[in-house]
Amino acid sequence: MTVSTYFQPDSLPEALALLGEHGPDLLVIAGGTVAMPLINEGISLPAKVMGLRRVGLGGIEQRGDRLAIGAMATLTALTTLQEVPLLAEAARHTASWAVRNMGTVGGNLFTPPPGGDVATALLALDAQVELVGPAGARLLPLSGFWTGFMTTAAGPDELVARIVVPVAPGRHAFVKLGRKAANTPAVVTVAVRAAMDGEAVRDVRIALGAAGPHPLRSAGAEAAVEGRALTPEVIASAAGAAAEDAQPFSDQVASTWYRRRMVGVMVGRALAQLASAEQRGA
Amino acid sequence: MASVVVAFELGGRPVEVLVSPLATLQQVLRTQLGHTSVKDGCRQGGCGSCTVLLDGEPVLSCLLPVEDVAGRRVTTLEDLTPVDGLTTVQRAFLDANGFQCGYCTPGMELVTKALLERNPAPTRADIAEALSGNVCRCTGYVPIIAAVEAAAAAGSAAAVVASEGATR
Amino acid sequence: MTAQYHVVGESLERTDGVAHVTGRTLYTADLAFPGMLHLKVVRSPLHHALIRGVDLSAAERVPGFVRALTHADVPHNVYTILGLIGVEPEEEFVLPVDRVRYKGEPIVAILAETEAAAYEAVGKVQLDLEELPAVFDMDEALAPGAPIVTHWGNNTFMYEGHPCRRVRYGDVEAGFAQADHILEGEYRTSPIEHAPLETTGCIAVPEAGRFTVYTNTQAVYFSLDNTSIILGLQPNRLRFIGGTVGGGFGGKVDVIVEPLATLGAMRTGRPVRYVYNRQEEMQVSSTRSAETIRIKDGVMADGTIVARKVTGLADCGAYSRQTPYAITKFAANATGPYRIPNVWVDAYCVYTNRTPTSAMRGFGVTMGHFAIEVQMDKIAERCGIDPWTVRFRNAHRNGDVKPHRKVTSDATLIETMQAAARLVGHGLPPELAAMTSAPRTEWEGER
Numbered sequence: 046m047t048v049s050t051y052f053q054p055d056s057l058p059e060a061l062a063l064l065g066e067h068g069p070d071l072l073v074i075a076g077g078t079v080a081m082p083l084i085n086e087g088i089s090l091p092a093k094v095m096g097l098r099r100v101g102l103g104g105i106e107q108r109g110d111r112l113a114i115g116a117m118a119t120l121t122a123l124t125t126l127q128e129v130p131l132l133a134e135a136a137r138h139t140a141s142w143a144v145r146n147m148g149t150v151g152g153n154l155f156t157p158p159p160g161g162d163v164a165t166a167l168l169a170l171d172a173q174v175e176l177v178g179p180a181g182a183r184l185l186p187l188s189g190f191w192t193g194f195m196t197t198a199a200g201p202d203e204l205v206a207r208i209v210v211p212v213a214p215g216r217h218a219f220v221k222l223g224r225k226a227a228n229t230p231a232v233v234t235v236a237v238r239a240a241m242d243g244e245a246v247r248d249v250r251i252a253l254g255a256a257g258p259h260p261l262r263s264a265g266a267e268a269a270v271e272g273r274a275l276t277p278e279v280i281a282s283a284a285g286a287a288a289e290d291a292q293p294f295s296d297q298v299a300s301t302w303y304r305r306r307m308v309g310v311m312v313g314r315a316l317a318q319l320a321s322a323e324q325r326g327a
Numbered sequence: 328m329a330s331v332v333v334a335f336e337l338g339g340r341p342v343e344v345l346v347s348p349l350a351t352l353q354q355v356l357r358t359q360l361g362h363t364s365v366k367d368g369c370r371q372g373g374c375g376s377c378t379v380l381l382d383g384e385p386v387l388s389c390l391l392p393v394e395d396v397a398g399r400r401v402t403t404l405e406d407l408t409p410v411d412g413l414t415t416v417q418r419a420f421l422d423a424n425g426f427q428c429g430y431c432t433p434g435m436e437l438v439t440k441a442l443l444e445r446n447p448a449p450t451r452a453d454i455a456e457a458l459s460g461n462v463c464r465c466t467g468y469v470p471i472i473a474a475v476e477a478a479a480a481a482g483s484a485a486a487v488v489a490s491e492g493a494t495r
Numbered sequence: 496m497t498a499q500y501h502v503v504g505e506s507l508e509r510t511d512g513v514a515h516v517t518g519r520t521l522y523t524a525d526l527a528f529p530g531m532l533h534l535k536v537v538r539s540p541l542h543h544a545l546i547r548g549v550d551l552s553a554a555e556r557v558p559g560f561v562r563a564l565t566h567a568d569v570p571h572n573v574y575t576i577l578g579l580i581g582v583e584p585e586e587e588f589v590l591p592v593d594r595v596r597y598k599g600e601p602i603v604a605i606l607a608e609t610e611a612a613a614y615e616a617v618g619k620v621q622l623d624l625e626e627l628p629a630v631f632d633m634d635e636a637l638a639p640g641a642p643i644v645t646h647w648g649n650n651t652f653m654y655e656g657h658p659c660r661r662v663r664y665g666d667v668e669a670g671f672a673q674a675d676h677i678l679e680g681e682y683r684t685s686p687i688e689h690a691p692l693e694t695t696g697c698i699a700v701p702e703a704g705r706f707t708v709y710t711n712t713q714a715v716y717f718s719l720d721n722t723s724i725i726l727g728l729q730p731n732r733l734r735f736i737g738g739t740v741g742g743g744f745g746g747k748v749d750v751i752v753e754p755l756a757t758l759g760a761m762r763t764g765r766p767v768r769y770v771y772n773r774q775e776e777m778q779v780s781s782t783r784s785a786e787t788i789r790i791k792d793g794v795m796a797d798g799t800i801v802a803r804k805v806t807g808l809a810d811c812g813a814y815s816r817q818t819p820y821a822i823t824k825f826a827a828n829a830t831g832p833y834r835i836p837n838v839w840v841d842a843y844c845v846y847t848n849r850t851p852t853s854a855m856r857g858f859g860v861t862m863g864h865f866a867i868e869v870q871m872d873k874i875a876e877r878c879g880i881d882p883w884t885v886r887f888r889n890a891h892r893n894g895d896v897k898p899h900r901k902v903t904s905d906a907t908l909i910e911t912m913q914a915a916a917r918l919v920g921h922g923l924p925p926e927l928a929a930m931t932s933a934p935r936t937e938w939e940g941e942r
């Protein structure tokens with residue numbers, strides 16, 4: 046509980062050096078909206094903490110047909126991102142205004158379910174994670190980033206520096222079911238992205254949040270719609286497949302039973318949105 | 328545990344505090360600087376009672392290490408209350424009875440101020456979304472939303488008066 | 496005409512309004528005193544267990560640790576909040592001696608120079624507990640062979656020697672025999688946490704010869720008197736200062752924080768602050784009790800209720816606090832605002848290993864009314880008549896006798912329903928629109 050040192054490195058190399066020096070004893074915090082509540086209640090008792098607010102990773106820049114989003118970009122910064130409307134929509138449906146002003150996109154990748162709404166959208170967008178460590182930088186597809194509940198492929202000496210998102214035309218849908226309209230943990234979150242070939246769906250990604258130990262894609266639902274027009278029958282079979290693929294859990298928000306059913310319903314709604322008229326022009 | 332000195336701007340005045348590492352802005356404001364309008368409902372980011380404005384943006388002081396605000400501008404309700412009378416937002420909350428026990432009120436008013444600066448004519452949905460991080464257990468929110476609407480109306484009326492004054 | 500009234504019909508500014516909107520209102524936890532210590536408690540991680548040992552040695556080595564308080568420090572360690580109004584027996588431990596009965600029950604209190612040190616020392620107290628079977632369901636708690644929670648050998652609060660609060664009025668069996676329909680229903684409600692935005696807390700400050708306690712209790716003299724009993728201090732040595740409560744809803748009447756904080760001030764001679772964190776407020780402060788309500792009604796074809804038999808179970812958790820009183824209120828209100836000539840009620844206050852329950856807005860009555868009003872709708876459905884009509888036909892009128900033998904003298908249900916119908920634009924049939932709460936005619940009173 047009694048923290049002996051709070052490091053505030055001014056650059057990424059300085060941060061990596063501190064991480065190398067203090068190793069796993071050093072708790073990294075970004076916006077602090079996940080880490081600080083645990084420290085305040087004495088659930089997490091770190092002796093040494095490192096804050097990333099000054100390392101200069103808050104920027105968002107274009108890299109060819111991709112967007113490189115600094116890990117320290119706030120959720121508020123994402124809400125107005127016109128290049129990737131799915132991400133903006135996911136950010137708008139995450140937490141409250143003040144939390145969005147503090148919480149970061151990098152931190153969202155480390156948020157245990159039912160959190161991780163932005164991470165779910167990033168998964169549907171085929172995003173990549175840029176990890177930086179003593180050996181330099183490496184790009185990892187987000188689909189290979191999570192290895193289990195609260196575990197990732199990031200090494201103990203690595204930090205997430207950026208998240209790289211393709212900017213491509215296509216349709217998207219974001220559906221989050223919570224117990225209230227705003228600032229609510231997810232019962233289930235669904236993010237869908239697809240290119241369209243006439244009425245047929247191509248390269249579809251259907252990502253589920255709060256439906257497993259980390260955001261996951263439903264291979265069954267994707268196979269059910271890939272290359273097909275979104276008829277009610279196709280949507281229904283995809284919804285059923287998603288409910289089967291989900292690995293739901295019970296917590297204070299919802300039961301396993303309810304989550305599994307809602308995965309089906311929400312995937313159905315998301316696909317219906319994808320098929321809807323407003324998206325045709327996009 | 329070596330204490331550190333942190334300097335920032337509080338309500339337009341420079342302040343310097345000696346703090347233990349990772350002390351939260353909330354604890355420093357409440358116990359060292361006497362700004363007890365900053366409340367302490369949860370320390371989990373869940374209630375909004377500890378809201379302050381950081382460079383004009385609402386943030387939760389319970390989740391913010393005070394070392395992270397070094398060199399930045401912090402505003403609490405103490406800093407906004409005029410010597411005589413009330414701000415437009417305070418007057419609207421008083422007139423609309425936008426409170427019962429008052430514990431959520433400072434946070435509600437700071438978010439309202441920040442909202443109206445960005446969106447002077449918010450819809451009910453805008454208001455509800457903006458205040459969604461601020462819990463009130465007493466009022467059921469209806470009088471709070473009415474207070475924000477009244478503050479918006481009073482603010483735009485004041486803006487009209489000010490601009491008419493300027494053209495005259 | 497000159498205005499004679501300055502309040503009625505006017506919207507008045509609240510006396511505390513300006514302080515609230517300027518954030519100047521001081522709540523208990525906003526106060527601080529020189530040399531103030533912070534109190535945090537070690538809580539049971541188990542629902543039911545024997546305490547075999549408590550090892551404080553590692554906690555004592557935490558920098559900033561000042562002292563611990565154990566059951567041996569508490570002058571009168573077993574009490575019951577309602578003892579002040581004659582409720583017996585004393586049952587709740589300020590700090591338990593050899594057994595914990597609910598998860599989160601305090602075992603040892605730690606006093607430290609800072610809150611961080613108090614938390615750290617709490618984390619270092621080693622508990623040696625032997626887990627016991629626990630019971631969380633009321634029907635299971637009442638079944639033979641259930642783990643016994645209380646120290647008197649069964650899991651019910653005893654009302655003058657009976658395991659339940661009873662109401663006997665008329666002859667229910669005769670009523671059922673006479674009825675055209677029998678309707679049975681079982682209703683369950685959940686525990687509800689008040690979740691005030693300001694958590695429960697107090698600061699006890701030693702002064703020459705006495706203690707001043709700043710507290711956000713909703714019941715200042717209740718807290719003072721119980722603290723005086725627990726600490727064996729004459730009431731004139733305690734001065735309790737209440738103030739603005741940051742949300743109470745009935746949840747701040749349990750006298751849990753004041754005795755320990757004052758004891759800490761007695762033992763150290765320093766001001767002591769004991770304020771719940773959010774987790775404590777949600778997990779260990781009392782809730783409204785969960786209830787199971789079983790109703791059997793005998794009803795005539797026109798919707799008139801002629802008999803009601805009720806078994807009510809309220810889960811008081813590990814200690815009964817204010818729940819025995821809630822049950823009495825439940826039993827007295829088991830017919831709601833309706834006249835029923837034959838009534839039989841057995842209402843139990845059942846102990847389980849759940850968080851103790853206590854007062855909350857209308858406790859006892861609220862849950863009963865949920866059951867009663869759903870039951871009224873079912874009666875309407877069964878008899879094929881409008882739900883308004885059923886309520887008008889059964890509504891109490893002046894002169895009606897209630898099951899607890901009180902004569903109704905201020906009935907207003909009929910007039911209230913008429914006003915409600917007007918407000919929601921619901922046209923009432925002439926029969927209902929013409930009714931009043933005036934005493935029944937002899938003919939009407941027959942049934």
Ligand SMILES: Cc1cc2nc3c(=O)[nH]c(=O)nc-3n(C[C@H](O)[C@H](O)[C@H](O)COP(=O)(O)OP(=O)(O)OC[C@H]3O[C@@H](n4cnc5c(N)ncnc54)[C@H](O)[C@@H]3O)c2cc1C
Pocket residue numbers: 072073074075076077078079080081097116117120138139140141144147148149150151152153154155156159160161162163203204205206228229230231371372373
């Ligand atoms: C009231 C409230 C409501 C919320 N609602 C939602 C919601 O609706 N949806 C949702 O998804 N989330 C929600 N959250 C969770 C949280 O706000 C977001 O997930 C946020 O994006 C987390 O980011 P952060 O920077 O604050 O994380 P932090 O708390 O700073 O970080 C958490 C952990 O992530 C790791 N980490 C962070 N950044 C990096 C990095 N660059 N490199 C390596 N490791 C890193 C560290 O181990 C750190 O301890 C809510 C939180 C609160 C308090």
Ligand code: FES
Pocket residue numbers: 366367368369370371372373374375376377378387388389390
């Ligand atoms: S105290 Fe900071 S959000 Fe509740």
Ligand code: FES
Pocket residue numbers: 425426427428429430431432462463464465466692741742
């Ligand atoms: S007025 Fe009491 S919490 Fe809002």
